[in-house]
Structure formats: structure tokens, C-alpha cells
Amino acid sequence: MSESDPQGPSLKGQVLLGVAGLMLIASLAALPFLAGQPPETGLPGLLKFIGRFHPVVLHLPIGMMVWVLLLEAGNPCSKKPARSSSRMAMLFTATTAVIASLLGFILYYSTPDYDKELAGRHLNGGILFACGTVAAFVVKFRVDASGGRGAALYRLLLLGCAGIMGITSHDGASLTHGKGYLSNHAPEPLRKMLGLPAKKVREPAAGADSDGKQVVYTDVIVPILERKCYSCHNAEKQKGKYRMDEYELLLAGGKEGDGIVPGKSAESNALVRIELPEDDDEHMPPEGKKDLEDHEVMLIKWWIDGGASKDARLSDQPMTDAVRSALAIP
Ligand code: HEC
Numbered sequence: 001m002s003e004s005d006p007q008g009p010s011l012k013g014q015v016l017l018g019v020a021g022l023m024l025i026a027s028l029a030a031l032p033f034l035a036g037q038p039p040e041t042g043l044p045g046l047l048k049f050i051g052r053f054h055p056v057v058l059h060l061p062i063g064m065m066v067w068v069l070l071l072e073a074g075n076p077c078s079k080k081p082a083r084s085s086s087r088m089a090m091l092f093t094a095t096t097a098v099i100a101s102l103l104g105f106i107l108y109y110s111t112p113d114y115d116k117e118l119a120g121r122h123l124n125g126g127i128l129f130a131c132g133t134v135a136a137f138v139v140k141f142r143v144d145a146s147g148g149r150g151a152a153l154y155r156l157l158l159l160g161c162a163g164i165m166g167i168t169s170h171d172g173a174s175l176t177h178g179k180g181y182l183s184n185h186a187p188e189p190l191r192k193m194l195g196l197p198a199k200k201v202r203e204p205a206a207g208a209d210s211d212g213k214q215v216v217y218t219d220v221i222v223p224i225l226e227r228k229c230y231s232c233h234n235a236e237k238q239k240g241k242y243r244m245d246e247y248e249l250l251l252a253g254g255k256e257g258d259g260i261v262p263g264k265s266a267e268s269n270a271l272v273r274i275e276l277p278e279d280d281d282e283h284m285p286p287e288g289k290k291d292l293e294d295h296e297v298m299l300i301k302w303w304i305d306g307g308a309s310k311d312a313r314l315s316d317q318p319m320t321d322a323v324r325s326a327l328a329i330p
Contacts, residue, residue, distance in 0.1 A: 014145055021138035025131040028098065031105060032123065043110040051107035054100060058126075058172070061097035061133065064089055065158075065165055072155060090140050094133040101130040115236040118175055125168030132161040175236070212315025212329075217247065220314075220327065221303050224296045225250075228285055229270075244270070247310050262308035265301045274300070295326040 043051070071086040104126045108119055136157040143150045173182065183196055214220070225244055231237075233244040233254075242254025253259030253269050260268040273284035274292055285291065292300075306317040319329070 011145075014142055017141055018138055021134050024098070024134050028101065028127050028131055028134075031127065035105075035109065043106065047106050048110040051103055051110050054103035054107045055176070057096060057103055058100040061093050061100055061129075062165060062169065064093040064096060065133070065162060068093055069158060069162060072158060087137070087140050087144055090133070090137045094130070094137040097130040097133045101126040114175060118171060118236060122168060122171040122175055125164055125171060129161060129164045129168055132157060132164060136161060177231075212313055214314050216303050216306075216312055216314055216317060217308075217310050220299055224292070224300065228290065228292055228296070231289075232285070251308065260304055260308050263305060265304040268304050268308075271297075271300060271304060295322075298322060299326055 068086050068089045071089060104123060108114065108123050111119075136154060139150055139154045139157060143154050170182070183191065183194060186194070186196070229244050232239040233242050235243065235245065238254070240254040240256070242259060243249040244259070249259075250270070251260045251262070256269055258267060258269045260270055265271045270284070273282055274297055276283040278287075278291065302317075302320070302323050306312070309316075314327070314329075319327075
């Protein structure tokens with residue numbers, strides 16, 4: 001089992017492990033095909049609960065994978081397999097990767113409002129990663145048993161797994177935090193290198209020009225919604241099937257409709273949800289997210305009751321003293 005035991009596992013053991021590994025890889029790879037399209041309504045409650053552990057477990061194989069790479073990198077030229085301790089680490093990587101991908105699979109099927117393309121790619125990447133780590137472990141077992149034969153194949157598999165891991169983790173982060181999560185705050189030169197557009201600098205809502213040239217929707221309302229609502233209601237994630245980052249969709253609403261009804265704040269679902277008591281299940285933003293400030297609620301209400309126009313300027317809409325002071329206009 002270790003260097004002092006060059007025979008390593010018996011041939012029978014190797015064959016059994018090889019067959020078991022292949023079967024596991026085949027079943028993992030078949031999962032998405034067998035399961036078909038995710039149901040509109042998601043999965044039963046208990047499965048939903050279990051799926052939520054995906055973000056907890058997924059860090060285990062990532063950390064272990066890095067550990068395996070470090071162990072191998074400590075021994076880059078030798079044909080001899082790295083110390084057999086990397087085999088245990090690889091076993092742990094593969095086991096946790098399989099568990100994480102199964103949980104991810106459940107999460108995917110219980111969350112109908114994921115961006116299908118991104119979530120699909122993340123799911124496939126996760127499954128591919130799990131298959132790769134299982135294969136790597138089987139090969140490592142053989143390498144240890146044969147005193148070093150196949151070490152190059154093992155390392156190739158490790159590199160492949162690490163590459164898939166990088167892409168898949170990034171897709172996962174984009175799913176939960178939005179597409180620009182990593183690049184949004186990147187320094188300007190790096191953004192240029194990556195071919196990203198220069199950062200938009202938006203005037204803050206407070207401190208609006210006193211000449212009233214600013215557009216209420218883009219310069220006052222959008223920054224508020226961007227801070228408090230977009231993270232769950234955007235192009236990639238549409239909780240409640242509601243997307244708020246485009247004017248028409250913001251007005252249209254989600255499953256329940258009537259997101260914003262011009263002139264009628266009391267009938268505008270978005271505002272109604274904001275004004276529900278904080279302990280109400282339907283209160284927006286949901287528990288744990290930073291609530292709107294009183295003056296932000298007031299500004300949104302003022303905009304809706306003033307007609308919720310897309311291009312009206314501050315000077316077009318009669319301002320109360322409260323609005324003036326919220327916008328820091330003298
Ligand atoms: C942390 C995520 C999150 C944030 C942030 C968030 N929401 Fe939601 N929103 C949800 C979820 C989940 C649902 C679906 C469940 C429900 O209907 O309560 C939802 C549903 C809604 C709906 C009902 C859509 C429909 O037609 O069914 C409205 C309206 C809404 N949100 C408005 C807002 C507003 C306004 C903000 C910002 C102040 C906001 N949300 C911020 C998660 C969020």
C-alpha cells in the first residue's frame with residue numbers, strides 16, 4: 001500500500017476498482033440524459049433542502065484537488081509515482097467531487113429560474129470534473145501498484161481536471177453572483193486586456209444637479225434597484241420570473257404581473273412587496289438582504305405616482321420638499 005509495499009494492491013483489486021470506476025463514470029455521465037428537462041415547479045421540498053448543500057460541499061474537492069496537484073508538483077520529473085499519500089488525497093477528491101456533483105444536480109433540478117445555458121454548462125462541467133477525478137483515482141491506484149507505470153497519464157488527467165475545475169467554478173460563481181462578478185471591479189488595465197468595456201461611472205442619486213436635467217428613471221430609480229433588487233431579478237436570474245433591469249420588463253412584472261403600474265403605486269407589485277412588513281414572506285428584498293432606506297422607497301413611489309416615465313427629467317416632475325431633500329437639491 002506504501003513504498004515499503006511495492007506490490008501494492010492485488011491484480012484482482014485493480015480490476016475490480018477499474019470496473020467499479022467505469023460504472024460510476026458511466027452512471028454519472030448518463031444522469032442528465034436520463035433525467036430530461038427540469039420540471040417547471042422544481043422538486044419536492046426535502047430534495048430542495050438537500051440540494052442547498054451543494055455550495056457547502058463543492059469546496060472540498062476544490063481544496064483537495066489543489067492538495068493533490070501540490071503533492072505531484074513536488075515530484076515533477078520522477079517517473080516514480082508521487083508518494084502514495086496523494087492516492088488518499090485523490091480518493092477524497094473523487095468522493096467529494098461525486099457527492100458535490102450529485103447535490104448540484106439536485107439543486108439544478110429544483111431551481112427552475114436559473115439561466116438555463118449557464119447552469120447547464122456548470123452542471124456538465126461539474127459532472128465531467130467528477131468523472132475525471134474518479135478516472136484519475138483509478139489510474140493512480142494502478143500507477144502505485146505497478147511501481148510507477150502510467151504516471152504521465154495520471155498527471156495528464158490531473159491537469160485536465162484542474163482546467164475543468166477552473167472553468168466550472170467560474171461558471172458557478174457567475175450563476176450565484178451574476179455574470180460580471182469577478183470582472184466588475186477589475187482594475188481598468190486588466191479590463192482592457194480582457195476586452196471588457198470601460199467601467200460605467202454613474203452619478204449617485206443623491207446630489208442630483210439642481211438644473212433638473214437628469215432623467216428620473218436612469219439617474220434616480222435605476223441606481224436604487226441596481227443596489228437592492230437586480231442581484232436576483234436580472235438577465236441571468238429571474239426570481240419569481242421577474243426581470244427588473246429592463247424598463248419594459250420592470251413594468252410588466254413576473255408571474256403575478258403588474259410589476260409597476262404607472263400612476264398607481266398602490267397597485268404596483270414591486271412597491272407593494274417593498275412596503276410589506278419585514279417579517280412577511282413576500283417582503284422584498286427577502287430576509288438577509290439589505291432593506292431599502294425610507295427615502296429610497298419614497299423616491300420610487302414618487303416616480304411611479306408621477307407616471308413612471310422612462311425619460312421624464314427631474315424638472316418635468318413636481319418635487320415635494322421630501323424629494324428635494326432626498327436628492328440633496330437645495
Ligand atoms: C435575494 C434575492 C432577491 C432580491 C435581492 C430581491 N428579490 Fe424579489 N424575489 C425573490 C424571489 C425568490 C422571488 C419569488 C418568490 C416570491 O414571489 O416571493 C421574488 C419575487 C419578487 C416579486 C414577485 C414577482 C412575481 O410577479 O411573481 C416582486 C414584485 C419582487 N420580487 C420585487 C423585488 C424588488 C422590488 C426588489 C428590490 C427592492 C427585489 N425583489 C429584490 C428574490 C429576491
